Amino acid sequence: MKRFQLQSTVFKNIAFSLLGLAxxxxxxxxxxxxxxxxxxxxxxGASVGFAAENLNRQxxxxxxxQQILMLPASTQKVFTALAAKLTLGDQFQFATDLVSSAKIxxxxxxxxxxxxxxxxxxxxxxxxxxxxxxxxxxGIDTINGNIVLDTSIFNxxxxxxxxxxxxxxxxxxxxxxxxxxxxxxxxxELNASGAIGELVQASVPSHFPVQVFSQVRIxxxxxxxxxxxxxxxxxxxxxxxxxxxxxxxxxFGLSFAVQDTDAYAIAIVxxxxxxxxxxxxxxxxxxxxxTNGTILASHYSKPLPDLLKQMMKKSDNQIADSLFxxxxxxxxxxxxxxxxxxLAMRQxxxxxxxxxxxxxxxxxxxxxxxxxxxxxxxLLQALDYISRHEDTLDLLDTFPIAGQDGTLSGRGSMGEAPxxxxxxxxxxxxxxxxxxxxxxxNAKGERIAFVQFxxxxxxxxxxxxTKRSPLVNFEKGVFNALYxxx
Numbered sequence: 021m022k023r024f025q026l027q028s029t030v031f032k033n034i035a036f037s038l039l040g041l042a043x044x045x046x047x048x049x050x051x052x053x054x055x056x057x058x059x060x061x062x063x064x065g066a067s068v069g070f071a072a073e074n075l076n077r078q079x080x081x082x083x084x085x086q087q088i089l090m091l092p093a094s095t096q097k098v099f100t101a102l103a104a105k106l107t108l109g110d111q112f113q114f115a116t117d118l119v120s121s122a123k124i125x126x127x128x129x130x131x132x133x134x135x136x137x138x139x140x141x142x143x144x145x146x147x148x149x150x151x152x153x154x155x156x157x158x159g160i161d162t163i164n165g166n167i168v169l170d171t172s173i174f175n176x177x178x179x180x181x182x183x184x185x186x187x188x189x190x191x192x193x194x195x196x197x198x199x200x201x202x203x204x205x206x207x208x209e210l211n212a213s214g215a216i217g218e219l220v221q222a223s224v225p226s227h228f229p230v231q232v233f234s235q236v237r238i239x240x241x242x243x244x245x246x247x248x249x250x251x252x253x254x255x256x257x258x259x260x261x262x263x264x265x266x267x268x269x270x271x272f273g274l275s276f277a278v279q280d281t282d283a284y285a286i287a288i289v290x291x292x293x294x295x296x297x298x299x300x301x302x303x304x305x306x307x308x309x310x311t312n313g314t315i316l317a318s319h320y321s322k323p324l325p326d327l328l329k330q331m332m333k334k335s336d337n338q339i340a341d342s343l344f345x346x347x348x349x350x351x352x353x354x355x356x357x358x359x360x361x362x363l364a365m366r367q368x369x370x371x372x373x374x375x376x377x378x379x380x381x382x383x384x385x386x387x388x389x390x391x392x393x394x395x396x397x398x399l400l401q402a403l404d405y406i407s408r409h410e411d412t413l414d415l416l417d418t419f420p421i422a423g424q425d426g427t428l429s430g431r432g433s434m435g436e437a438p439x440x441x442x443x444x445x446x447x448x449x450x451x452x453x454x455x456x457x458x459x460x461x462n463a464k465g466e467r468i469a470f471v472q473f474x475x476x477x478x479x480x481x482x483x484x485x486t487k488r489s490p491l492v493n494f495e496k497g498v499f500n501a502l503y504x505x506x
Contacts, residue, residue, distance in 0.1 A: 042418040053501045055084035062474065069473035071396040072502055074409050077467040081505050082498075082499040086400070089380060089393040089472040093448030094427075095457040096387030098402055101328050103344045103365045105413050106372050107350050114342070116151060119170070121313035124160060129357050132302070134164040134311040135289060137199040138173050140321045141342040142330075145227065146414040147319050149292045151259045154317035156296055161477040166302040167293070169285060170311045171198035174345055175355035180283065181385035188252050189259075193233035194277035194389060196341035199285035205231055205340055210261075210451030212238050220478050224478040229287030230257040230278070237264040238321030253279050264279065279403050282306060323416065332446055333426035337386040344385025358384060373405040387448055396471040407459065419444035419458050432488060433495035438463070438503050445470075452477050454491055470502065478487060 026147075055256050062068065069090050102369030106110075115138050122131025129213035133155075178195035179188070187193045194204040215238065222234040239247060244266035252260045257280050263469040278284045286304050293300060294465040321327065331339040348361025351368065362382040369375045377398050383389035407414050420426025427447040434443055444457025456472040472495075479490065 030346060032460050034260040044088065052505050053082040053498065055082060055498065057501075058494050058497040059084075061497065062420045062490050063477060063479050066477045067473075067475045070401045070471065070498070072402060072468055072470040073404065074462070074466055074505075075404065075469055081468070082470070082502065086396040086471075087378070088473075090475045091390065091450060091455075092387050092392050092399065092473070093450045093453045093455050094337075094340075094387040095399060095446050095448035095471070095473075096382075096385065096392055097331060097335065097340050098399060098406075098446050098457050099365060099369060099382070100340050100344055100347075100385035101415055101418060102373060102402055102406060102413070103334060103347050103368050104324060104328065105415065107347050107368055108324055108343070110324050110414075112324040112346075112400075114138045114142070114346075116140055116143060116148070116319045118151065118155065118318070119311055119313040119314040120316060122165060124158070127159050128162045128164055129155075129160050129502045130164050132168050132169040133163050134170050134307065134313065134318075136170040136311060137285070139196065139198050139200065139342045139345060141196060141200050141203065141336070142321050142327070143201055143319070144203060145288060145292075147293070148201060148288065151317055152289070152292050152298070152320045153296055155298060158316065159296065162299045162301065166375055167281065167289060167300055167304040168307050168311060169199060169289070169304070170307040171282060171285075172307055172310045173349060173355055174198045176357035176358075180341065180358045180385050180386075180391075182389035182480070184388075184390065184496040187388075188279070189276050191275045191277050192337055194338055194347060195279075195281055197281035200338065201285055201288055202283055204284070205275050206278060206347075207273050207275045208232050208259075208261075209236075209271050210265075210268075212236075212265055212272045214238050214267075216240060216267060219505070220265060222263070224390050227288075227291075229284060229291065230259065232259045232261065234261045236261045238267050239264045239468040243264045251276060256280060257284055296438055304426050325418075328415070329418045333420055335427050335447065337388055340386035341384055341388075347385070359417050362383070369402065373402065374403070375401045387450075390450075394473075396473050399471045400469060403457060403459065403471070407469060415457055417445065418461065419446055431495075433492040434499060442503075456495075460499065460502065462505055468502055470499075472498070 049150040059068060069088045070082055070084040070088035074081050117136040119134040119136050122129050132263050178197040179264050191205040218238050220234050220236040220238055222232045224230055224232050234463060247264040249265050259375040269290055290304060327339055330336050343359050348364040350355040351364035366377055366382050375398055376406040381393040381397055383391040408412055410416055420428035421441060422428045422443040443460040448455030454474045454477055460468050462468055
């Protein structure tokens, strides 16, 4: 990324020539930025792990608990991005194929049609419709056989170990399944404009094959402050909304994650075939093993670099875990579980990027799992590798830019110079977690790699008023110190 190239190749060669063996043989320098000067800004009880290195000088400039194991949250995506680059390559695309071994005669496909899903997290229902429409373009209007949904590329559960149960209905926690349509997320419109005591009306757009029932009461604003709103999931993608909400003058929308992804995909496929007026003289079922045959039509996702940019800039969990599962599939050449994909990613990064994970634990590719345990030191090694191999990896462009885009566009601690547009970092946030992993330039134009892990962050009874101000003060102090560090 040009704006983060800190010096020209010529300048680098001159610098290394001057430093020579003196730099290579020098004893490790003491950290220059003392985190103890800033820890007091954070709420009592917060845990901090921090590591920063001047990559030009190969010098540690901040070291605070960098070996401690902590929740990485979405900074875990740095590992996923690197492993995807090393394993899948830039030409990789998710493919959704229509496959059949049957003959076509008189506009009839004389046998089964398989829809082979590959875990494409970006597949939209409109794209699936256009894929099925290619059957019409090939002169097929009847299928004398079954519709087979092949989701065999992934194995075991569609969620990682340690994902929080009461987040599973949220779209950021949508399952990264083999058949993923519209991000496995649907919308509901709620109308709470009725009288106090009446039920909220819930309606779902007809193209979403789900059922939503409302048991939510309309209450006053005062009562709503002490009343929970919740959603309960039943079989066959049936959802019951419970609790109460304050009266609203206008309808508003909420989104929820699909729970039974196979049933969801089956319903969408059958509905689209009906719209296309393609008759099916058979049943629709799931494949028990991978299907083979002639590919009649295919839809491809954008290539890996585009997927990674969306994953990193927007912190897209479904892209992260779909890639995580494909990394495991590519490594073992067979469908694997989340646990096997975790082992694959660890081995890939250990062998190819020489990352020493120590006792770190990997549970998923997104950072959603509370079973992930990573040290700042391990993540700093990944950043160092990315920096040294940027010419071939081209990953720096995927990081959010402070004060400009992605999840750093509105971060209060770095919206002004010298940090704005100068610092790039993958963010990581869960309840009580505020992490960063990325790069910046110091005042001399040297590249700094850093990892910030803050876990156990809570402002207690002042949560609604002072939630972010301690974090802003801490980060302003630390990163300005890194910028000014001689």
